[in-house]
Amino acid sequence: MRRAAVTPAEWFERTAVEVAQDLVGASLCFDRIGGMIVETEAYELQDPASHSFRGPTARNRSMFGPAGRAYVYRSYGIHWCLNVVCRSGSAVLIRAVEPRWGIERMMERRGQVSHRLLCAGPGRVCQALGVSGEHDGLALTEPPFHLVLPEARPELVVGKRVGITRAAELPWRFGLMGSPYVSRKFLLAP
Numbered sequence: 001m002r003r004a005a006v007t008p009a010e011w012f013e014r015t016a017v018e019v020a021q022d023l024v025g026a027s028l029c030f031d032r033i034g035g036m037i038v039e040t041e042a043y044e045l046q047d048p049a050s051h052s053f054r055g056p057t058a059r060n061r062s063m064f065g066p067a068g069r070a071y072v073y074r075s076y077g078i079h080w081c082l083n084v085v086c087r088s089g090s091a092v093l094i095r096a097v098e099p100r101w102g103i104e105r106m107m108e109r110r111g112q113v114s115h116r117l118l119c120a121g122p123g124r125v126c127q128a129l130g131v132s133g134e135h136d137g138l139a140l141t142e143p144p145f146h147l148v149l150p151e152a153r154p155e156l157v158v159g160k161r162v163g164i165t166r167a168a169e170l171p172w173r174f175g176l177m178g179s180p181y182v183s184r185k186f187l188l189a190p
Contacts (some may be wrong), residue, residue, distance in 0.1 A: 011149070012067035016042035016090035021174050023084065023092055025150035030129040033102030034146070035119060038179040039095035041161050042172040043083075062137045064088050070145065072126070072136040079123025080132050084140060095173070096120050098181040099128065121183040159186040 012019060020042035028034045056064045062071040062085060071083040071091045083091035097119035099106055106118045106128040119125045126132065140147045155177040161168055162184055175182045 012084065013087050016044050016086045016092050017172055019084060019086045020092040020172065021156060022149070022153060023094075024156055024174050024176050025154040027100075027146075027148040028094065028097060028129075028140075029101060029146040030131050030135075031144040032146075033105050033129050035097045035100035036176075037094060037096075038098050038176040039182045040174050041093040041095055042090070042174075043093065044090045065137060066139075068140055070131075070135055070138050070140055072131060072133055074133060075123060080126035081122040082126050082129075082131050093122055094125055095122050096175075096179075096181055096183045097125050097129075098176075098179060105130075116180055120181055124183075157186040 020040040023037050023040050026037045028037050059073060062069055065085060067085055067087060069085045071085050072080055073083075075081050082094045084094065085091050099115060099118045103115070103118070107113070109130060110118055110124065110128050117124065119128045135144075138145060157175045157177050158171050159173045159175070160171060161173045173186070175186055
């Protein structure tokens with residue numbers, strides 16, 4: 001893997017929608033376990049579905065910190081979810097990763113599920129990679145994380161966000177065109 005040639009201030013300090021699109025195709029590892037990001041979802045400060053919508057709290061404080069950091073939270077008290085912090089109050093949820101490195105370790109953590117389902121969903125991503133709340137606020141450009149941006153943006157498919165009730169109609173979910181590793185199929189317009 002080549003090293004990312006950008007710093008958080010230069011690359012992550014943008015809208016979550018821009019960063020979400022540009023993260024698709026990136027390689028993401030945590031402690032040498034990971035793969036290629038194939039699905040993301042954007043959440044902006046003014047977005048009523050965003051954890052930051054009502055302002056800073058103890059839970060979402062990382063969303064208001066430096067760009068390029070991890071915002072890790074527990075969903076429904078069960079699953080950890082990994083987000084990439086962008087400009088203040090905005091973040092990108094990593095929804096799915098195509099497993100490439102450390103697959104045996106992922107299977108130990110997730111059980112003997114199919115290769116396609118190892119990291120298909122935000123909770124599965126964190127469980128397979130071993131990311132938890134103790135990693136909230138860590139830089140995604142420094143160990144134990146390793147993020148390598150794609151040299152060019154791959155062909156994307158765009159859709160509505162899933163698993164939320166507010167502002168679900170916004171087309172802020174991005175996936176790698178044709179990837180079988182996304183968490184849910186994208187509904188393409190006729």
